[in-house]
Amino acid sequence: MSHPLQVLLVRQPTTDESLRLARVLAHAGHGPAVMPVVGQLMRWTVSADRQFTSTIDHLIVVHRAAPRPDGESVTLASLADADMVLVGLFGTERGTKPGGTLSARPTAGRTEAETNEAVRLALAAIKAEMPSHLDPETSFIMYASCPTPILDYIIKEMPLLWDDHLYEMYASDKAPTQFGVHMGSSWVEEQTGETFFVDRIRVSDIDYMLAEKTVDYEFDYLEFITQTYPFTELNCMIRAFPKGVDPATALHEQGEPAAWVTTHHDFSIALLATRDKFRRRKLAAKCVEVVSHLQIEFMRTHFLAVFDDGAMPPHSFGFLKDGNDASVRTMESCGFRKVDGHRFKWIGIKPSSI
Structure with a gap:
């Protein structure tokens, strides 16, 4: 039975929560496509300066888990990999620059409509969490390291203030x-x-x-x-x-x-x-x-x-600017291969339009 999508929001995730989610993503066997999120979760557990970048101040998981018995809340510990549709990371760099990243869960059987709805819910949750002193007309910086359908959906459906070059993912284990x-x-x-x-x-x-x-x-x-x-x-x-x-x-x-x-x-x-x-x-x-x-x-x-x-x-991995043939040759000579369907882009989204 399929359940409606819900948003699980974790503010300032603990080391245990971050590592558990990283473990779930890695053990799901989805390969290098999840490494950007796994990498950020791992960095959060060892970095001495957690507030420098805006990647892990908040953790958002859009899921379709069944309601818990007796009104018990869904937690990271209770979520199964198959229930997770999308994982999002969000924060505010130095209190002035909102930014984050979204990564779809490439589980078999997920529909495009469900993924698009998950993106919409995640962006709405991010908007609701943005500090009130931030200008809603100022762009939310989306570090869109995600499967191509999510990237295409955001570009098509969100009024963008700006976007940057397209990058292809290359990885090797x-x-x-x-x-x-x-x-x-x-x-x-x-x-x-x-x-x-x-x-x-x-x-x-x-x-x-x-x-x-x-x-x-x-x-x-x-x-x-x-x-x-x-x-x-x-x-x-x-x-x-x-x-x-x-x-x-x-x-x-x-x-x-x-x-x-x-x-x-x-x-x-x-x-x-x-x-x-x-x-x-x-x-x-x-x-x-x-x-x-x-x-x-x-x-x-x-x-x-x-x-x-x-x-x-x-995996060791990186994102190469589309058309940068010299870097592609270098990475391929080192055994790195392109991860099809997984791209990167910096995108500016006006929060008031979400």
Whole structure:
């Protein structure tokens, strides 16, 4: 028997609630499509600065669970995976920027009408939770990392103030091993005599990263995803040291930033870039190899209860801008494959129109 859709709202979810939902999503066996939400739930349990981004202040689950006996409320602990139609994460960054993400549950038998109704209910719940001091005419930033039908429905049905580029999801459950590089690796470039060294990203590197960025990130966000835990363990910088300089004894400032990658707040690959003068040396692919190992090992080690039964192994994943053929070639050379039907877009929705 099918039951009407309902909204379960959890304000400031606890670590146990976040990890339990992450476990349910992973154990459902839906593969990398649920990793953006699983990643954000995991980040919420380990980040020292929970309020920096707006992803997990509120948790919304649209479900079709049967009423509980004796008036007992439905909780995350009582919800089965099959009952969940949509999972939404919502918050307000620094009290001024409302934002969030929605992810449909790809359970067999779900109809388009039911999914669309779940999106409508989730957006209405988000609107109701928005702080009263926020301007209802100001856009709600939807980090729409979700199956394509949800994205298409939001774009078609919501009066958008703006939208951004389309990104395709690429993922792999096996970190590449073709180069054999890891944190602390070094090698000498035969043609130039330069020594390349795999290091961590430092604050002094962020200006170089800002000069190469293709998305309008600010300094403080880059500082957050490189200098705060757990991201301090999930990034790499390849530095080029002049001929004759040994990285083991040199100051890191003697090494020029050449290529880098870090990890977004949802555990996806972030800001992969190579400076022009260092291109065509496979440095970006080596960065991906290093960070993929770090991400998968971190998830496996710190979130054993989420991935312990092997229903869904931890994935390294990222979103590549549609038409960015160079990055696609790099990721595919590292064993990443496109996740069909799962895309990403930043979208501005006017809350008063929801």
